[in-house]
Amino acid sequence: MDASLLMIQPSAPEPIYRQILEQLRRLIAAGQLAEGERLPSVREVAVAHAVNPMTVSRAYGLAEAEGLLERLRGKGMVVAAQSARARSQAERLALLEPPLQALTRQVKELELPAELVLRRLGKLLGE
Amino acid sequence: MAESSAAYPPIMVRGLRHSYEAHPALRGVDLQVRQGTVLGLIGRNGAGKSTLIRALLGLLMPEAGSAWVLGEPALQLTDRVKERLAYVPQQPEAFPWLTAEQMLRFVGQFFPRWDASFAKDTLSRWSIPSTRPLVKLSPGERQRVELIRALASRPEVLVLDEPAAALDPVARRDLLREVALRAGEDGCTVIFSSHIVSDLERVASQVALMHEGQLRLHCELDAAKERYARLWLPAQFTAVAPAAALSRRAQADGSLTLVVERDAGGRWPEVVQMAGARLDALGLEDLFVEIAA
Amino acid sequence: MNLTLLLAMPWAGLRTSLRRVWVLFSLACLGGALALFLERPGFMHQAWSVATMLLAFWLAMMGLLLSSLLLPALEARQLSLPRLQRAAALSLLLNVVLVLVAVAPMVWLSGHPRVAGQVLLLGLAAGFAYALLPALWILPLLLLLMLPFWHSVGHLWHWRMIGPNDPRFIWVTTAVIVLAGLGCAWCWRRLLRYGVQPIGWRMRPTILNFHLSARRMTGDPQVLLACQTPSWLLPQVRMDAAGPGHFPRTLRIALGGVFLPVTVRSAARQLLLPGLLVLITFVPLLASKGAEHDANLRATVLSFAGMGIGLLILALMLTRSAQLFYRWRRPDGALALLSLLPGLGTGAAQTTRLLETLFGWMCAWTAPLIGISVLAVMVATHSLDLAVLQLIVLGLVPAAEVAAVYSTLGRRPLPSWALAVLAVLGMGLFIAGDDLLAFGGRAVLSGSLATFLLVGCGLGYAMSVLLAVRGRSALRHQPHPYLALE
Numbered sequence: 001m002d003a004s005l006l007m008i009q010p011s012a013p014e015p016i017y018r019q020i021l022e023q024l025r026r027l028i029a030a031g032q033l034a035e036g037e038r039l040p041s042v043r044e045v046a047v048a049h050a051v052n053p054m055t056v057s058r059a060y061g062l063a064e065a066e067g068l069l070e071r072l073r074g075k076g077m078v079v080a081a082q083s084a085r086a087r088s089q090a091e092r093l094a095l096l097e098p099p100l101q102a103l104t105r106q107v108k109e110l111e112l113p114a115e116l117v118l119r120r121l122g123k124l125l126g127e
Numbered sequence: 128m129a130e131s132s133a134a135y136p137p138i139m140v141r142g143l144r145h146s147y148e149a150h151p152a153l154r155g156v157d158l159q160v161r162q163g164t165v166l167g168l169i170g171r172n173g174a175g176k177s178t179l180i181r182a183l184l185g186l187l188m189p190e191a192g193s194a195w196v197l198g199e200p201a202l203q204l205t206d207r208v209k210e211r212l213a214y215v216p217q218q219p220e221a222f223p224w225l226t227a228e229q230m231l232r233f234v235g236q237f238f239p240r241w242d243a244s245f246a247k248d249t250l251s252r253w254s255i256p257s258t259r260p261l262v263k264l265s266p267g268e269r270q271r272v273e274l275i276r277a278l279a280s281r282p283e284v285l286v287l288d289e290p291a292a293a294l295d296p297v298a299r300r301d302l303l304r305e306v307a308l309r310a311g312e313d314g315c316t317v318i319f320s321s322h323i324v325s326d327l328e329r330v331a332s333q334v335a336l337m338h339e340g341q342l343r344l345h346c347e348l349d350a351a352k353e354r355y356a357r358l359w360l361p362a363q364f365t366a367v368a369p370a371a372a373l374s375r376r377a378q379a380d381g382s383l384t385l386v387v388e389r390d391a392g393g394r395w396p397e398v399v400q401m402a403g404a405r406l407d408a409l410g411l412e413d414l415f416v417e418i419a420a
Numbered sequence: 421m422n423l424t425l426l427l428a429m430p431w432a433g434l435r436t437s438l439r440r441v442w443v444l445f446s447l448a449c450l451g452g453a454l455a456l457f458l459e460r461p462g463f464m465h466q467a468w469s470v471a472t473m474l475l476a477f478w479l480a481m482m483g484l485l486l487s488s489l490l491l492p493a494l495e496a497r498q499l500s501l502p503r504l505q506r507a508a509a510l511s512l513l514l515n516v517v518l519v520l521v522a523v524a525p526m527v528w529l530s531g532h533p534r535v536a537g538q539v540l541l542l543g544l545a546a547g548f549a550y551a552l553l554p555a556l557w558i559l560p561l562l563l564l565l566m567l568p569f570w571h572s573v574g575h576l577w578h579w580r581m582i583g584p585n586d587p588r589f590i591w592v593t594t595a596v597i598v599l600a601g602l603g604c605a606w607c608w609r610r611l612l613r614y615g616v617q618p619i620g621w622r623m624r625p626t627i628l629n630f631h632l633s634a635r636r637m638t639g640d641p642q643v644l645l646a647c648q649t650p651s652w653l654l655p656q657v658r659m660d661a662a663g664p665g666h667f668p669r670t671l672r673i674a675l676g677g678v679f680l681p682v683t684v685r686s687a688a689r690q691l692l693l694p695g696l697l698v699l700i701t702f703v704p705l706l707a708s709k710g711a712e713h714d715a716n717l718r719a720t721v722l723s724f725a726g727m728g729i730g731l732l733i734l735a736l737m738l739t740r741s742a743q744l745f746y747r748w749r750r751p752d753g754a755l756a757l758l759s760l761l762p763g764l765g766t767g768a769a770q771t772t773r774l775l776e777t778l779f780g781w782m783c784a785w786t787a788p789l790i791g792i793s794v795l796a797v798m799v800a801t802h803s804l805d806l807a808v809l810q811l812i813v814l815g816l817v818p819a820a821e822v823a824a825v826y827s828t829l830g831r832r833p834l835p836s837w838a839l840a841v842l843a844v845l846g847m848g849l850f851i852a853g854d855d856l857l858a859f860g861g862r863a864v865l866s867g868s869l870a871t872f873l874l875v876g877c878g879l880g881y882a883m884s885v886l887l888a889v890r891g892r893s894a895l896r897h898q899p900h901p902y903l904a905l906e
Contacts, residue, residue: 237762
């Protein structure tokens with residue numbers, strides 16, 4: 001994986017380490033990062049995005065603790081074996097929780113009926 | 128490097144007060160910075176950032192309080208500390224008659240760990256005319272030369288006052304990258320003042336917000352984003368607004384905007400749960416504006 | 421734009437308090453002149469000429485005020501408001517006409533309308549010329565005007581002022597007025613065509629330079645000057661024998677400006693102009709023959725030794741002190757670097773090294789110059805008394821410089837009004853010294869001029885010692901000498 005594939009928005013309310021972690025979760029859950037695939041080194045990410053290396057290593061450390069990544073001697077960080085199998089549906093749904101909550105709030109603020117929103121969502125999902 | 132990191136914090140400031148002609152610039156500032164930290168100092172113009180920086184480098188005699196750099200009182204630094212310290216002022220003006228090359232060669236002689244090849248490479252990479260006197264360079268070029276001077280001395284403490292103000296976006300990114308690597312890999316301690324908040328957000332590990340001569344906030348950058356949020360309360364709830372808020376602004380319609388903080392357990396104040404209350408996550412810039420406006 | 425607005429335009433830029441002062445000043449000048457013109461003959465000898473001078477002075481000040489219309493005109497140009505730009509020029513012309521109409525009856529009252537009218541126009545032209553002509557021209561023009569007053573040189577070149585009774589007076593003054601008017605118009609048009617940016621400060625009118633420098637008061641004048649100097653004229657720094665352990669030279673490079681060690685070639689280039697000036701004065705003199713030769717040579721040597729070298733020492737001292745003052749007023753420039761550069765010592769050692777450098781450099785320039793000057797006076801006059809007097813007067817300059825160094829480093833600078841008073845006093849002493857030398861001889865030494873000189877010098881030395889002691893004790897209480905004045 002190339003370091004420039006990560007998207008980092010320093011001004012977003014979400015801290016940079018979280019942005020990296022979320023992206024790793026999504027990419028691995030969706031299978032876009034295959035088991036054993038090498039990740040860019042901390043330095044590579046830091047140089048590519050001009051961010052603090054400590055932030056990157058914090059994200060990697062958390063991902064390692066979650067079992068998403070593992071540290072291989074001589075190879076650096078790779079996608080962990082266990083995470084290569086597709087995650088359970090519940091786990092993947094949990095990743096959607098924050099955007100869904102934000103959507104719910106906006107729906108309430110706009111005072112839209114739920115069924116209208118659901119219908120539209122269904123259409124978007126191509127049902 | 129190990130010697131200095133173990134014994135004392137690179138930067139320590141206690142009870143700094145200073146004023147210019149009865150106009151207070153610093154009203155009691157305490158600050159301690161650990162080794163390897165990149166501290167982003169933000170604040171509005173005139174908030175006291177430059178005064179704080181100059182006081183902690185011993186460039187001015189504060190009315191009260193004191194500052195230490197690598198364990199030595201800032202007003203009496205010896206060569207041991209000066210060799211490990213680099214400062215780039217807001218508007219570099221030193222050595223206007225020398226060319227960039229002459230200046231770097233001259234200054235380099237005084238620093239035992241001077242990296243001459245870094246100076247040379249960066250000079251050409253940042254495309255700075257090295258044979259023209261500095262006074263004939265544009266402010267941006269001048270600032271880049273100063274940054275090269277500071278970085279080439281391989282400092283343990285690097286202090287940059289608004290370094291990005293005169294740089295174009297590409298040079299700015301280059302600088303941030305260099306600062307980030309120096310801190311992350313060499314353990315250099317960096318203090319970096321700016322009002323361009325997005326620069327800080329890339330490389331800072333800590334953020335300190337100055338407002339009216341005081342440090343209103345000093346914490347890890349990530350914590351600042353996760354721990355604080357803006358709470359909007361409609362007019363009928365203002366009575367139950369939490370007393371401890373970082374800022375509090377009454378709106379024209381009677382509603383209230385507050386910056387609230389999570390408690391030790393990571394929970395928001397209870398009023399957040401009330402129907403009609405709204406909690407927004409804040410980027411650093413919004414947080415800055417909420418507190419300093 | 422209506423007539424009232426046009427007429428009021430020059431006043432719009434003034435602060436209210438200044439406007440009041442201006443009105444009072446105008447009333448005093450006009451009223452005084454009118455009273456003098458109306459006075460019966462016999463009350464005062466040549467009352468009309470005093471009144472004319474007063475009016476001419478007022479007109480010169482009016483010229484300065486009206487010149488400031490250039491600023492709104494330039495602003496209008498920048499904002500692309502051609503009508504406003506034209507209005508500024510129109511307002512200038514209208515006001516000039518109004519002012520001339522106001523003084524016209526007085527010219528008639530004076531009884532000498534031709535001469536008085538010419539002098540008044542000359543006054544107005546002088547005001548405009550000072551404000552609107554390129555700054556570079558002003559100094560030579562002023563020098564040209566002052567030359568007849570520089571006794572010995574004026575005498576040498578047989579310059580004589582053309583008085584009002586001279587038949588050529590009308591023609592010469594008319595030519596001067598027309599030239600000044602054309603010069604101002606040319607400068608105005610040029611600025612409005614090309615804007616401020618492409619025109620360097622030397623070719624900008626003085627009033628614009630004042631305006632621009634007032635906006636960045638903190639700017640170091642030497643750095644501003646260096647920005648405008650072509651690269652080949654900038655000093656080329658000698659970098660050898662500078663570095664850790666080489667104190668005076670290292671500090672001189674860091675202090676910059678007049679302290680810089682320069683290469684021989686660079687020094688030669690910078691000495692080109694003053695060298696030329698000396699040549700122009702001496703070559704015709706040495707070439708001349710005859711009875712007047714010796715007297716002329718003596719007079720010229722004297723004025724160079726007395727006033728010339730004296731002014732040079734004074735100018736060097738003022739440049740050094742001003743540079744030091746500006747360096748110490750900018751906290752972030754060279755000062756921060758000096759204070760944080762390793763190898764320059766800590767605390768008291770730092771102060772000692774800096775003082776050694778500053779005073780060493782001062783001595784290197786001042787001592788030989790004073791020596792030459794005193795020696796020249798001695799040789800030319802054969803009078804030990806005059807030579808000693810010269811030594812006493814010139815010795816005041818380094819004394820004042822020591823005081824200035826300590827006041828700046830000890831952060832106890834004098835307020836600007838005190839500096840102005842001292843500058844006037846200093847100039848007075850110099851002119852008195854020159855007069856004494858020019859009229860020469862022992863006869864004058866016992867006169868009131870010499871008394872004034874000695875008392876003035878005594879005061880000057882006392883003041884210098886006082887200021888130096890005050891600054892020095894403040895400096896001792898500072899942790900290091902590189903704290904900014906604030």
